[in-house]
Every structure is written in C-alpha cells, then in structure tokens.
Amino acid sequence: MDFALSEEQTLIFDMAKGFGEEHIAPHAQKWETEGTIPKELWPQIAELGLGGIYVSEEYGGSGLSRLDATLVFEALAMACPSVGSFLSIHNMCGGMIDKFGSEETKQKWLPDLCSMNKVFSYCLTEPGSGSDAAALKTRAERDNEGYVLNGTKAFISGGSYSDAYVCMVRTGEDGPKGISTVVVEDGADGLSFGALEKKMGWLSQPTSQVQFDDCKVPADNLIGEEGKGFSYAMAGLDGGRLNISAGALGGAQKALDLTVQYMSERKAFGKSINQFQALQFRLAEYETKLQAARTFLRQAAWKLDNGDHDATKFCAMAKLMVTDVAFDVANGCLQLHGGYGYLADYGIEKIVRDLRVHQILEGTNEIMRLIISRQMISA
Ligand SMILES: Cc1cc2nc3c(=O)[nH]c(=O)nc-3n(C[C@H](O)[C@H](O)[C@H](O)COP(=O)(O)OP(=O)(O)OC[C@H]3O[C@@H](n4cnc5c(N)ncnc54)[C@H](O)[C@@H]3O)c2cc1C
Numbered sequence: 001m002d003f004a005l006s007e008e009q010t011l012i013f014d015m016a017k018g019f020g021e022e023h024i025a026p027h028a029q030k031w032e033t034e035g036t037i038p039k040e041l042w043p044q045i046a047e048l049g050l051g052g053i054y055v056s057e058e059y060g061g062s063g064l065s066r067l068d069a070t071l072v073f074e075a076l077a078m079a080c081p082s083v084g085s086f087l088s089i090h091n092m093c094g095g096m097i098d099k100f101g102s103e104e105t106k107q108k109w110l111p112d113l114c115s116m117n118k119v120f121s122y123c124l125t126e127p128g129s130g131s132d133a134a135a136l137k138t139r140a141e142r143d144n145e146g147y148v149l150n151g152t153k154a155f156i157s158g159g160s161y162s163d164a165y166v167c168m169v170r171t172g173e174d175g176p177k178g179i180s181t182v183v184v185e186d187g188a189d190g191l192s193f194g195a196l197e198k199k200m201g202w203l204s205q206p207t208s209q210v211q212f213d214d215c216k217v218p219a220d221n222l223i224g225e226e227g228k229g230f231s232y233a234m235a236g237l238d239g240g241r242l243n244i245s246a247g248a249l250g251g252a253q254k255a256l257d258l259t260v261q262y263m264s265e266r267k268a269f270g271k272s273i274n275q276f277q278a279l280q281f282r283l284a285e286y287e288t289k290l291q292a293a294r295t296f297l298r299q300a301a302w303k304l305d306n307g308d309h310d311a312t313k314f315c316a317m318a319k320l321m322v323t324d325v326a327f328d329v330a331n332g333c334l335q336l337h338g339g340y341g342y343l344a345d346y347g348i349e350k351i352v353r354d355l356r357v358h359q360i361l362e363g364t365n366e367i368m369r370l371i372i373s374r375q376m377i378s379a
Contacts, residue, residue, distance in 0.1 A: 003295070005071070012064070013071040019048060020079025028080035029344065031204035035196065036161065037083055042116035045087060052114030053091050054239070055098040059106050060114035066239050067301040070246040074294075077250030081354040082202040084250065088243035089157050093120035093166040096181070096236040100224035108220070109164070109183060121158035122240075123167040123210055124233050126151065131367050133168070134176040134230055138212060140169040146219040147171070147182055149190070149212035155361075159208030160193035162186065167210075168233045171226050181229035183221045190215030201353030238312055240362045241319040242301050248326035248358040249293055251351045255333040256286050258347055262337055279336060286329045293322040313375045320368035323358040330355050 005013070023044060031037050045051060053069045055061025069091065076084035094113045097106060112118040129135040138151025149169055156165070165184045172178030184191055194209030224232060260283060263274035273279055300318035303311040334341035334348045341348045359365050 003298075009068060009071055012068055013075050015048060016050070016072045016075035017078060019045070020076045020084075024076065024079035024083050028083065028204070029350070031080075031083070032350065033203075035203060036206055037086060037204050039119070041083075042119055046114060046116035050087065051090070051116040052094045052098070052110060055094045055110055055114055059098065059110035061094065061098065061110065062114075065301070065305045066242055067298055067305055069239065070242050070297055070301045073243045073246035074250035074253070077247040078254040080204070081247050081251040081351065081358075082204045085202065085244060085247045085358075086157060086205050088240065088247060089122050090116070090120045090162075091243070092236045092240040093122050093164075095239055096166060096232050097183075097223055099235065100181075100228070100232045102224070104220060105223060113164075118163035119158060119161070121156050121162040121165045121210075122236065123153040123156050123165050125153060125155050127154045127209070130154075131364060133233070134179065135174075136168060136170060136179065138167070138169045140171050140180065140182060140217070142171070142219075145216070146221065147217045149182070149184065149215040149217060151212050152194075153210040155197070155207060156210045157202070157205050157207055159206060159210045160196070161206040165191075165210055166223070168229050171229075176230035177227055179229040179233075180226045181223040181232050182217050183223065184210075184212070184215060184217055185221075188215055188217060199357075201350070201355070201357055203353075234312075237362055238304055238315045241315045241368075242297065242304065244358050244362050245293075245297050245300075245319050245322035245326075248323045248355050249290065249297060251355050252286075252326035252329040252333075253290055255330040255348055255351045256283075256290065259283070259286075259333040259336050262340075262346070266338075266340075273336075282332060282336065286332060289325045289329055293325045297322050310375065313372055316363070316368040316371040319363065320365045320372070323355070324365060327352070327355045327359055 049062035052061030053064050057063040073084050073088050097109050113120055124133050126136050140147040140149045163186050167182055167184055168179050170178050171180040190213045192211045197207040264272055266273045297318045300314035303314045330352045334352050337348055340346045
C-alpha cells in the first residue's frame with residue numbers, strides 16, 4: 001500500500017493549480033458578476049489535456065485515471081469551485097461517450113469534446129424528477145430519420161451556453177430500462193432554453209431548463225444501445241461524484257489556507273487571533289478533517305479505477321463525507337474571519353456559497369445514504 005502521489009500525479013496537481021492561479025482566480029469574482037465563463041478559457045484548458053481527462057488518447061483525450069482527475073478538480077477548485085465543477089460535468093459527458101459510445105460515435109464527438117471546441121452539458125434532472133431520476137418523462141420517439149424529443153430538463157449547468165447536451169430520454173417502458181442517451185446539438189430544431197436561474201452559488205455558470213419541442217435528433221446521436229441510458233448515466237455519476245467531492249475539497253482547502261494566513265495578521269485583545277488556543281484547536285480539527293477526506297476520496301477513486309465491486313458504494317460514501325466536511329470547514333473558516341468573512345473581498349463567502357450545492361447535486365447526500373445502505377443490506 002502506497003499513499004504517496006507519483007511524480008507524474010504531483011505534476012498534474014501542480015499544473016492545474018498553477019493554471020487556476022494564473023488564468024481563473026484573478027477573474028473568478030468578475031465572472032460571477034457577469035454570470036458566465038468566457039468561452040476562450042476552454043481551449044486553453046484543453047491544451048493542458050483537461051478537456052477529455054479520461055477519454056482514450058486515440059480520440060484526443062488524456063487517458064488519465066479517476067484518481068488523476070480528482071487531483072485536477074481539487075487544484076482547479078482552489079481557484080474557483082464553480083469553474084472547476086463546470087469542467088467536471090463536461091468531462092463526465094466525455095467519459096460516458098468514451099466508455100459506451102460506438103466507434104463512429106466516438107469519432108463524431110470526442111475530438112471536439114477533448115479540444116473543447118464543443119462544450120458539453122449533462123441532462124438528467126427534470127422538473128418532476130431529481131432524486132428519482134429513473135422517473136424521467138422526456139420522450140424520444142423513433143422516426144425514419146432519427147428521434148423526435150419532447151419534454152424538459154431542469155437545472156442544467158451550461159443550459160443555453162453549451163454546444164451539445166448529453167440527454168437521458170425515454171425511448172421505451174417506464175422505469176430505468178426504458179431510458180436511452182442521445183446527444184442534442186445546440187441549434188437543433190425544436191431545442192430552446194428557459195430563463196437563467198438565479199442561484200446562491202456557482203454564479204459564473206449559466207443554469208437553465210433545456211426544452212425539447214418536437215426536437216429532431218439524428219439516429220446516430222444515440223450513445224450506445226437503446227434502453228441502457230440509465231446505467232450509462234449512473235456510471236457517469238460515479239466519477240462525477242468523485243470530481244464534485246474533489247472540487248469541494250479544493251474549495252475548503254483554499255478557505256483554510258486563507259484562514260491560517262488571516263489569523264496570523266488579525267489582532268484582538270492585544271495579540272494575533274492565532275494565539276487563542278480555542279481557535280488553534282479549530283484549525284487542527286479542520287486540517288485533520290480535510291486530510292481524512294482527501295485520503296478517503298483517493299481510496300474511492302482508486303476503487304473506481306480498479307473496477308472494485310464496491311466502487312459505487314465508495315464513490316457515494318466519498319461524496320457524502322467529503323462534501324459535508326468541506327462545507328463545514330469552509331463555513332467555519334468564514335466564522336474565523338469574523339465580519340470580514342462575510343465580505344466578498346476576502347474570498348471566503350464565495351467558497352461557502354459555491355460548496356453548498358456540492359451537497360445537493362449529482363445525487364443529494366440523502367441519496368448517497370440510500371445507495372450506501374442499500375448495498376450494505378443487499379450484501
Ligand atoms: C446549481 C445546480 C446545478 C445542477 N446541474 C445539473 C446538471 O447539470 N444536470 C442535471 O441533470 N441536474 C443538475 N442539477 C440537479 C440536481 O442534480 C438535483 O437538484 C438533485 O439531484 C436533487 O433533485 P431535486 O432538486 O429534484 O430534489 P428532490 O429529488 O425533489 O429532493 C428533495 C429532498 O428530498 C430528499 N429525498 C428525495 N428522495 C429521497 C429518499 N428516497 N430518501 C431520503 N430523502 C430523499 C432529497 O435528498 C432532498 O433533500 C443541478 C442542481 C443545481 C442546484
């Protein structure tokens with residue numbers, strides 16, 4: 001058993017961290033205010049090999065492991081959890097197409113996905129089905145040319161912004177076995193978007209409903225086989241949950257680093273506040289929690305990379321544990337900043353707002369408990 005990162009993994013982390021510090025962090029607040037991430041950022045990120053992190057190299061990807069990906073997303077979130085998470089969703093789509101798509105499908109989508117000439121969104125949630133995703137209602141009827149879609153997807157990160165949407169749609173019976181996955185390109189006939197959602201965090205990402213009104217999609221936009229879309233979506237989420245956890249961890253680590261610095265500068269009652277033992281103990285507690293979360297997250301990623309039978313359970317446990325710990329630490333760091341933690345200039349309140357949604361999406365933390373306990377009971 002070796003807990004150390006390899007030299008290559010250390011380089012991956014440092015590269016992503018360096019990129020974030022130079023190209024993301026200085027603009028993160030401005031992008032929040034503007035409610036969008038400039039599209040020019042993406043090809044720059046893709047040049048580092050981060051457009052298709054675990055897509056095979058023959059289609060333009062980097063062919064890295066899930067563990068490597070957690071390093072990337074931890075590092076990028078130190079600059080901005082919202083930007084890092086957006087990239088994570090795009091990569092989740094890439095992973096699904098690479099793993100389940102036919103040769104032609106991969107040739108068709110992956111080169112543009114990896115170069116980020118096309119940005120991808122993931123569309124599972126609907127207004128009437130979130131946690132109970134298998135109850136989705138968007139229908140895709142087969143005709144001579146392809147599929148005709150009708151329905152609405154809700155909360156879509158990148159809605160009205162992305163170039164392509166990986167959509168879970170109903171092609172058959174009720175329940176998970178009637179679901180298929182199709183790619184809908186921006187500009188498709190019958191595709192439209194709801195108004196941009198007003199949110200608590202992740203403000204730089206546009207979020208909206210994605211609507212299909214007799215939306216026509218060519219037959220070869222189907223990913224893999226009809227009726228298997230739900231299992232593809234769930235497989236995508238195993239890795240997605242690791243990334244969402246890594247993003248939470250990176251955000252919390254940044255908050256803690258800022259707090260250690262701040263506490264050495266801020267004085268109260270004639271001394272630096274880092275001289276109060278009650279506060280020192282809080283730092284110790286936060287450091288311990290984040291290190292434990294990091295170790296657990298990397299173990300879950302290692303299990304997914306190795307195809308362990310309990311990898312899904314570990315991904316769910318990591319998501320539950322890491323995102324809860326990360327939010328608590330970031331929130332505690334805000335408290336340690338006093339009133340200044342509440343001000344945008346100190347960089348903490350944005351992290352707290354951004355990390356809150358990590359406990360909700362890609363399966364709420366209640367649903368993580370459901371996945372974990374079901375597996376325990378069935379075993
Ligand atoms: C900013 C943001 C971005 C998002 N981006 C995307 C995206 O890009 N693509 C996408 O497909 N989705 C996206 N989502 C949707 C997200 O995944 C869902 O909001 C989430 O899965 C929860 O679904 P829901 O909101 O319908 O809540 P509900 O399913 O209605 O749940 C309500 C509450 O009930 C709890 N609950 C539900 N069922 C159970 C149960 N069986 N046992 C115990 N508790 C239960 C939930 O945990 C929650 O607390 C995004 C959401 C947000 C907020």
